[in-house]
Amino acid sequence: DAGVTQSPTHLIKTRGQQVTLRCSPISGHKSVSWYQQVLGQGPQFIFQYYEKEERGRGNFPDRFSARQFPNYSSELNVNALLLGDSALYLCASSLLSGSNEATQYFGPGTRLLVL
Amino acid sequence: QKEVEQNSGPLSVPEGAIASLNCTYSDRGSQSFFWYRQYSGKSPELIMFIYSNGDKEDGRFTAQLNKASQYVSLLIRDSQPSDSATYLCAAAGGGNTPLVFGKGTRLSVIA
Numbered sequence A: 001d002a003g004v005t006q007s008p009t010h011l012i013k014t015r016g017q018q019v020t021l022r023c024s025p026i027s028g029h030k031s032v033s034w035y036q037q038v039l040g041q042g043p044q045f046i047f048q049y050y051e052k053e054e055r056g057r058g059n060f061p062d063r064f065s066a067r068q069f070p071n072y073s074s075e076l077n078v079n080a081l082l083l084g085d086s087a088l089y090l091c092a093s094s095l096l097s098g099s100n101e102a103t104q105y106f107g108p109g110t111r112l113l114v115l
Numbered sequence B: 001q002k003e004v005e006q007n008s009g010p011l012s013v014p015e016g017a018i019a020s021l022n023c024t025y026s027d028r029g030s031q032s033f034f035w036y037r038q039y040s041g042k043s044p045e046l047i048m049f050i051y052s053n054g055d056k057e058d059g060r061f062t063a064q065l066n067k068a069s070q071y072v073s074l075l076i077r078d079s080q081p082s083d084s085a086t087y088l089c090a091a092a093g094g095g096n097t098p099l100v101f102g103k104g105t106r107l108s109v110i111a
Helices: none
Strands: A003-007 A010-013 A019-024 A033-035 A044-050 A053-057 A063-068 A072-078 A086-095 A109-114 B010-012 B019-025 B030-038 B045-050 B054-058 B061-066 B071-076 B087-091 B105-110
Touching: A003 A086, A010 A019, A019 A086, A019 A109, A019 B054, A033 A072, A044 A063, A044 A072, A072 A086, A109 B061, B010 B019, B019 B087, B019 B105, B030 B061, B030 B071, B045 B054, B045 B061, B071 B087
Parallel strands: A010 A109, B010 B105
Antiparallel strands: A003 A019, A019 A072, A033 A044, A033 A086, A044 A053, A063 A072, A086 A109, B019 B071, B030 B045, B030 B087, B054 B061, B061 B071, B087 B105
């Protein structure tokens, strides 16, 4: 079975631009979460979606937004990019949200560099 | 503020030895705990999860959970150079709470 897929793998943007990152969960998984990981730190939670509804949001500014589509794939959008947005963006999928079946499996990530 | 604390390391062990990785968490409401391995430049890969107090074994890996002490550990037996990576500990509560990660412990297994 295919794992979590993310695109693109790498991205270079300049300050002030906008970026859209994409994620497809494991087949049968209905929950998608997004995390940001800066160098030397653990992943930080950004958003969680389950059945196309936002179920949680981390401490990130409104420049960050996301959505989940009927096929459970998801997009993360970041507007007005700042240098500090440079990070590895991780998508994780799980079977269910908020239960003992919520083990999350990560995709390969999108490495974003903002110049 | 929900926090997960890990010693950043590096933790160096000789090949064949037992590596012991530790993690503490602040939120007593945390119910499930996860260990992920992350190679440099790659994404986290799930090693084990544990929900109940005590030990859980999977091959060379043993996860230990002590909810009274708010302590989670991962033991790696017969460590191999391929185990050299950063190990991330994560905790999650019930309901819709997301994973809270520690900063990770860098493990180096010396051949």
